[in-house]
Amino acid sequence: MSDRPNLVRRTPWPESVSRAVTTPLQPSVVYSSPDPDALDDQYEGRAQGYTYGREGHPNADVLAQMIDRLEGGQGGLMTGSGMAAVTATMLGLLGQGDHIVAGDQLYGRSLRMLSRDLPKWGITATFADPTDVTAIEAAIAPNTKLLLIEAVSNPTLRLADMDGIERLARDRGLILVVDNTFTTPYGFPAYARGADVVIHSVTKLLAGHSDVTLGYVLARDPDARTAIYDTIVTLGLTPSPYDCWMAERGLYTFDMRFERAQANARALADLVAGHDAVEAVLYPGRSDHPDHNRAQALLGEAPGNMVSFRLAGGREAANAFTRAAPQLAFAPTLGDVGTTFSHPASSSHRGLTPEGRAALGITEGFFRVSVGCEPIALLTRDVTAALDAVAAIG
Known part of the structure; x- marks a missing residue:
């Protein structure tokens, strides 16, 4: 056996009676548990912990909780980009044969997803003017399940009839998804105003420095949250710990x-x-x-x-x-x-x-x-x- 010191075993984190003022960056891909019973407890909800980075990590949770406070909800989920948040929401909540009614001035890639990509999965969409709730209502079909709206349109800055659309969604039993990237919770408190799901491209105003790519989803219904979370994990839409750490820093200002x-x-x-x-x-x-x-x-x-x-x-x-x-x-x-x-x-x-x-x-x-x-x-x-x-x- 070599006399050289073995550096493969991880050095324990130093104990301290003080704590860091800033949030530590935790880039670990995997987390060690004491035994199989402890791992069961984590997966089955009896204990809080982390297992594999794609299933979640501390930096994502810290950032999500901060944005939760801005929106006034709980249980928000971080994704690798704003479009990852849209993807996880659409594929998590919809299935073959479902129909979406969407604002006709969404972000360009959202328009592409709804018109070209989701039809491959058997999900169709109709676009309507969100400034006119009667146009949104006229686009609803028997198989419509979800409304996707931006409160302020991109890039023409038109204002959706959010009060009328929220009432329509509630009366028809439809899921109201609001992409709140443009307005932010400071401009329009989408969750408090009745949205079932709120999406943000955190890349933009929330992070604010053009150095991270992140998304966020907040779902009111616990089953919807679980479905979106499972889609994030399965499709690998999980965010980078480093980006979450950087975005947290940006969010403070x-x-x-x-x-x-x-x-x-x-x-x-x-x-x-x-x-x-x-x-x-x-x-x-x-x-x-x-x-x-x-x-x-x-x-x-x-x-x-x-x-x-x-x-x-x-x-x-x-x-x-x-x-x-x-x-x-x-x-x-x-x-x-x-x-x-x-x-x-x-x-x-x-x-x-x-x-x-x-x-x-x-x-x-x-x-x-x-x-x-x-x-x-x-x-x-x-x-x-x-x-x-x-x-x-x-």
Whole structure:
């Protein structure tokens, strides 16, 4: 036997009468139990513990509990991305022959999943205007089981008739799923307002720094939670401990980031609206928004940090805008600490036909802005220069 020290056996964690102020990062894939009886106790619910990383880990639970407090619920589940949260919900709660009624302005990949991917599993969907509850009701079929709605649409920032849709779901016995990524619990408390399932892309505003990819699902019914959890584990949609740890850090400043970004968004919307290069501005906090009255009732004093606008001049104008402001991040995301600009026609909604985009009001000159926390004077300077460049091309 070699005289070299054996380092294979794990060194016990040091005992301490003090504890870390920050949450420890726990990247372990597996967890050791004392004996088979103890493992049975964990799997059968008589004891709390961890077994295998794909089935759950401490960093995911810590983060989920924080978001639970924001939403006012219990038992939220973390996933590897926002789309993983949508996937786990749809496949966990639906089966062959079931039908979905969904808002017609969902996130682009959600639209693709419902229209192209779920039909392979025998699940179909009909899309309807969420601003009109009668349109949602007309789309309901005998086999409809679930409604999927975003309170504020992506990217046109239209306001769904959430009160009417919630009543409709309750009266018809349908599962109401709300993707609350845009609004966040600060803008719209979806769970408290009657949603059966709430989804977040934590990647966005909640984490807030464009350095993690995560999703979250909160289900009101325990059986629904179990079905979603089983789907997460079976399909391997579990999140990384590191991403959960990073998102927890970001979440501690969420309220401050949200308020600063929202104040900047109000100012930016007014600035853009007054420029000759801009055909139209959409911001729920402005009185000229087509759903302004509903925005006041739904969002109150929290119209959010998202602004959309349409440039005259189409793709040429869009290129001129982005090239004139290289310091502004042109990127298909939202919720970063800094302002980002997205061009839906070439990113999130590129999978739609030009006619399909036009029906939603998404032109080649359409931009969606996720307003960040930088000094408003800096943002104003850069955006004005970009708009002036658009105006200069005539």
